[in-house]
Amino acid sequence: MNTEINILTIFGSGETSPYMAKTYRSIFNSYPNLKIKNPVILNTPFEFQENSNILSQKIFDYFEKRLNLKPTISSLRQNSPKSIDIENITTEIKKSDFLFSGPGSPTYALDLWKKTKIDKIIKSKIYEPGIIAFSSAAALTLGTYTLPVYEIYKAGIKPYWEKGLDLLNFLGTKTIIVPHYNNQEGRDHDTSHCFIGENRFKKLLDNLQEDFIYIGIDEHTACIFNINESKLQVMGKGQVHFGSKSKIFSINNGDSLNFEDILYKQKITPNLNKIPKENFKNHHxxxxxxxxxxxxxxxxxxxxxxxxxxxxxxxxxxxxxxxxxxxxxxxxxxxxxxxxxxxxxx
Structure with missing residues (x-):
């Protein structure tokens, strides 16, 4: 059996809340041989904000206080980063055994990662020993398609899909990640489905011709993918929802599901050509x-x-x-x- 640890944890929200600290601890405790030596905070999604340094420090303090980690803060710092910055951040990500990225703008992050080819480094990490923990904006980037939340919700641009990292291609179909799935901050208007609302979300899905699975993750909830065991688990206050063109099903806190059962329940035939060779090599x-x-x-x-x-x-x-x-x-x-x-x- 492959003893390497390859974990992808996707948070619906609450990734730096006291409540969700037990999610990280649960992962760490499940693998007693796991020794995090090179944790990294990738702050690209929010680094365009004026308070990016403050946010980065708050995330650092959380991991230091709650989990006894002292992560490196990796930042490109500008729209046109210097080659030395790209080289440094690439090295930091490659060496990382715990890679965190969180709130901000998914399209800003995707644009910068693709320009600097950091997107390829992030993709390669999924089959290397360690933990990837993405939330909010960073979580949105993980699918085949990405919701451009700022553009739709804040700027009023006609809803469209952005090309994502496609990091979950090990599931054998196209994917969409939807954090903040059950958000209710709007009160008098629908802010579910990552703030854009159910109506606009459904219209966006209607534009997709091929098979897909969207994974909706409720607030203060995490979906933990164990790549080695081809199994996922839900932890937190809410549920994780798996939807397609025809149906949706949900799993609760504490429940587990094998990867192949996701498509089986949706009656979607896996695209075997889409599953990376690394996945077969390491886990079959x-x-x-x-x-x-x-x-x-x-x-x-x-x-x-x-x-x-x-x-x-x-x-x-x-x-x-x-x-x-x-x-x-x-x-x-x-x-x-x-x-x-x-x-x-x-």
């Missing part, structure tokens, strides 16, 4: 192995679930291909009206 066992451990069985079950989704969507070509792959490895498939079962050939 060899189906030809003679070992009869549960790990091998889990991998077969994942393929069976993908095949069931394909069959329910009348994707017979993919269904037949998966059957052929399994049968070539000595796995016998039996389809009934209720489900698909399998057994090893003698």
């Amino acid at each position: 066992s060899d189906p030809t192995a003679k070992d009869s451990s549960n790990e091998v069985s889990i991998e077969i079950e994942e393929l069976i679930k993908i095949r069931e989704i394909a069959r329910s969507n009348n994707n017979w070509d993919l269904s037949d291909k998966i059957r052929s792959i399994l049968e070539s490895k000595g796995i016998k498939i039996k389809d009934t009206q209720e489900k698909t079962s399998w057994e090893k050939n003698n």
